[in-house]
Amino acid sequence: MSGARMSALAILRGQIERIETAEVVHPRDRIVLGHGAADAALKGGLARAAIHEVFCEGRQGAAATGFVMGLAGRVSARRPLLWVRQDFSELETGALSMSGLSELGLDPRCVVMVRAADVESALRTSADALACDALGAVVLELWGETRQFDLVASRKLTLAAQGSGVTGLLLRMAAQPLPSTAETRWMLRAAPSPPGSVWSAWGAPVFDAELLRNRHGPCGRWIMEWNCDECQFSEPSTYPQPVAAAPAHRQDPAVLQQRRAG
Amino acid sequence: MIHALDEAAERLGLYIGQPLANARAMCPDLRVFDADTVADTKTISDIADWCDRFTPLVALDPPHGLFLDITGCAHLFGGEAALLRTLVRALDRQGFAVSAAIAGTSVCARTLTRQVSGTIVADGGEAEAIRSFPVSALGAGEAITTGLRRAGLKSIGDVASRSASEITARFGARFSTLLAHALGQGDAPISPRKPPPDYIVEKRFAEPIATDTMIAMTLSRLADTLIASMEKQGKGARRLEAAFFRTDGVVRTITVETGRPVTRSAVVDRLFRERLDALADPLDPGFGFDMVRLSASRTEIVVQEQRDLDAHVHDNDELAALIDRIAARIGGRRVVVHLPQDTHIPESAVLAASAQHHLAAAMQAEWPARVASEPPLRPLRLFDKPEPIKVPFATVPDGPPHQFTWRRALHAVVRVEGPERIAMEWWRQDGKQLTRDYFRIEDAEGLRFWIFRDGLYEGEVFDGDGKPASPGWYVHGLFA
Structure with missing residues (x-):
């Protein structure tokens, strides 16, 4: 091989390298999740303008939905959220409930739902939506293994997200992770509520989140709790407030009535 | 019973309504087919679709007739005579037996078609034109026609010569109104199949077009013209229809709805491109389209606002545009927003409503506030x-x-x-x-x-x- 050709190759290689490393996300484009260790592993939080994948087993669908919803809530920050889902996943794990969403502390007004009939139209819709910078985040919910979602499709989504600055979140239920261009990849399971007495207020969403892949940092596995009041993740509270303290801030309406009458 | 027959059978003396056994007795080697009224209705409505190319006001006149209101349209086809000639010739070529006429009133025109095809009667000449026709041409029903004949009133002229009160007393007000309309005194309104669109632009081709690029180009040019004419009156389109007229008479209509009035032709163009891309049965040009029409069937007045000052409003506009695009591709019912309902039954506490129509309402909806420091009480x-x-x-x-x-x-x-x-x-x-x-x-x-x-x-x-x-x-x- 001649020297000129070698040098041309070297130039090309250099160009490719530069293209590949151009994706390094600026620190200010990261959103703090609230969980110290996870934020540290993510170098300061979840990157915006990228694709993040959340995988789970079939029966863990609701937990993974909660986690994705939490990420979307953090990332979109009161901007509209487009949730694209396949018809079939609604049969399997139930429909996304807006009452449940507002119980998590998120705003149902910001959610626009797209009910796609199949994977192709879901993918195409999300690629379109990711290019629209009026959105805060786009969630694509797919059930089961799909042939259609390959490296090319994943690359398309990533490019659209980078172009517009919108974050794409993929919720893959009952699917095995495959190579993709995602910035992070998570495996989600529900974690039991922290131990406490029978009377303690249990039931805040607790996730066993495993970071399987992280383009710009280490992986890890943490127990993360979603704090519905502050709308962020946190380390699980081991000893929560007992419920017996509740009447202190919640007056019994009957008593109030009586006092007024008396 | 004979439902319909062709010219050859008519020459043999068979008539509609004759029992089949009698007809067979007159003509043993008669070829008989079962009547299919559903297919007949479909055919006449297809023909009506095709007739849309002449005027947007096409009304059905069951069982076999069509009314076309060509007021103000005739000059586009080189005058009334030329229009009539084009229409009859085109339908003839497709194998239909047509009888057509133009007159000042619809009833008069219908009476004319029953006797002589191809007549054009000028305004005021109606009474003269149909004077000599038999009363059956009025199509007033068997009982009245027989009654008129028994009374010795053989032609329409005879009937018209009697005073209106006599006719009304003997045959009812409905018949006397029909007669008056046929004679050109007043007119019965026709009821068009589709409401006339607010704005129409169309393009005809001497040489039919068939390629996707040509179709896309035509649509985008039409969109430019349509938007320009709407802009003059400060209107935006909420519902757009593109009609593709195929050379063999088939008409395909594609509708696009939007959440807020569209005022830019690029948006119209893009919506149609999305819609055409996603069609389950793609547009089949066959031997080509000889006419494409774009019409705005629902329009709204657009308030021109300066948008860039308020980024939030701008964002909502972009979101609405995105929703329109997605809805054009996968259907308006598949893009939804949620509205809270005043009920405690969990499954009916939320109403999913079309995002195109309810986006603004959903953005302002009041959701019940959650109780602070409680875990979620409703499932996700x-x-x-x-x-x-x-x-x-x-x-x-x-x-x-x-x-x-x-x-x-x-x-x-x-x-x-x-x-x-x-x-x-x-x-x-x-x-x-x-x-x-x-x-x-x-x-x-x-x-x-x-x-x-x-x-x-x-x-x-x-x-x-x-x-x-x-x-x-x-x-x-x-x-x-």
Whole structure:
């Protein structure tokens, strides 16, 4: 091989390298999740303008939905959220409930739902939506293994997200992770509520989140709790407030009535 | 009974309404086909579609007729005579026997078609034109026609010579009105099949077009013209229709709806491109389209606003545009926003409404506030139809189960909170619905369920003999 050709190759290689490393996300484009260790592993939080994948087993669908919803809530920050889902996943794990969403502390007004009939139209819709910078985040919910979602499709989504600055979140239920261009990849399971007495207020969403892949940092596995009041993740509270303290801030309406009458 | 016949059969003296046995007796080697009225209706409506190319006002005149209101359209086709000639020749070529006429009133024109095809009667000449026709041409019904003949009134002229009061007294007001209309005194309004669109632009081709690029180019040019004409009056389109007229007479109409009025031709162009791309049965040009028409059938006045000052408004515009694009591709019902409903029944607490029409309402909706420092009380995923679970036993009759089987997997209950009793709305329901006791449940794995017992124990559920039965259990939702 001649020297000129070698040098041309070297130039090309250099160009490719530069293209590949151009994706390094600026620190200010990261959103703090609230969980110290996870934020540290993510170098300061979840990157915006990228694709993040959340995988789970079939029966863990609701937990993974909660986690994705939490990420979307953090990332979109009161901007509209487009949730694209396949018809079939609604049969399997139930429909996304807006009452449940507002119980998590998120705003149902910001959610626009797209009910796609199949994977192709879901993918195409999300690629379109990711290019629209009026959105805060786009969630694509797919059930089961799909042939259609390959490296090319994943690359398309990533490019659209980078172009517009919108974050794409993929919720893959009952699917095995495959190579993709995602910035992070998570495996989600529900974690039991922290131990406490029978009377303690249990039931805040607790996730066993495993970071399987992280383009710009280490992986890890943490127990993360979603704090519905502050709308962020946190380390699980081991000893929560007992419920017996509740009447202190919640007056019994009957008593109030009586006092007024008396 | 003979429903329809061709010219050859007519020459043999057969007539519509004749019993088939009589006809067979007159002509033994008669070829008979079963009448298919549904197909006939379909054909006449297809022909009406085709006639849309002449005027937007096409009305059906069952069983075999069509009215075209060509007021102000004739000059586009080189005058009334030329229009009539074009129409008859084109339908003839497709194998239809046509009889057409133009007159000042629809009834007069219909009377003319029953006698002489191709007549054009100028305004005011109606009475003169139909004077010599037999009364049957009016199409007033068997009883009246026979009655007129018995009275010695053979032609329309004869009838017209009697005074209107006499005719009304003998044959009813409806017939006298029909007669007046036929004679050009007043007119019955026709009822067009489609409401006339607010704005129409169209392009005709001497040489039919068939390629996708040509079609796209034509549409985008038409969009430019349409938007320009709407802009002059400050209107924006909410509903657009593109009609493709194929050379062989088939007409395909494609509709696009938008959430807010469209005022830019690029948007119209893009919406149609999305729609055409996503068609389940693609546009089949056959031998080509000889005419493409774009019309705005619903329009709204657009308030011109300066948008860039308020970024939030701008964002909403972009979101609405995105929703329009998605809806154009996968259908308006598939893009939804959610509105809270004033009910405590979990499955009807949220209404999914079309995002195109309710985006603004959804953005402003008041949702019930959550109780601070409480864990979520409603599940994140709710099953449309609660799924039955198997509960072996509950230690306390009213209490929660200790384990249950859902989707063939056994779940051991670790934590329970409940019951939250939700009674059905007796003032709304029609059948008897049971009171539900809801429990929040966490199993050994950490999965959180929302389950309920359908019916009060020993209170609402009875078996066939009227004895208390054990109520059913269901999973209604999953918590995160």
